[in-house]
Structure formats: structure tokens, C-alpha cells
Amino acid sequence: MKHFEVLGTGCKKCVNTAESIERVAQELGESVEVVKVTDPAKIMEYQVMSTPAVAMDGKVVHSGSIPEHDKIAGWMKS
Helix, strand or coil, rough: EEEEECCCCCHHHHHHHHHHHHHHHHHHCCCCCEEEEHHHHHHHCCCCCCEEEEEEEEEEEEEEECCCHHHHHHHHHH
């Protein structure tokens, strides 16, 4: 099971990012855990300056926009 953290203030783009990850995982039959992180101190621990950002298994893999379907699918396969 892959663990994703969506880092951001809880804005619409952050919500859409979390939903996109869950949707792609379902399409691919993957088991994932998606956690929304809204605490600014926790976000800064990842040294993220642009949200929404995505951390997979503790490592930032994307920031600054809603990731594309193919990018999310690639994370599922890695």
C-alpha cells in the first residue's frame, strides 16, 4: 500500500488533488492511503513553497499544481 500526503491549506486544488489520487488508484486497482496535511509547520518540514504538493511514502513527488492522471498513474507503478 502506498501512502500519499496532500500538502496544502485545504483549498479546492488540494481537495481535487486528493480526489484525483484516489480515483486513479481505484481505476488501477491499487490500494492507497491519502492523508490531507494542512498544518503549515508540517508542510514546511517538507520544504514545500507551492501547494498543492504531494508526498509519496515521505518524499515530495510533486508541487504547485494538480498532478496529471498519467503522472499519478506512474507513482502507482513505482
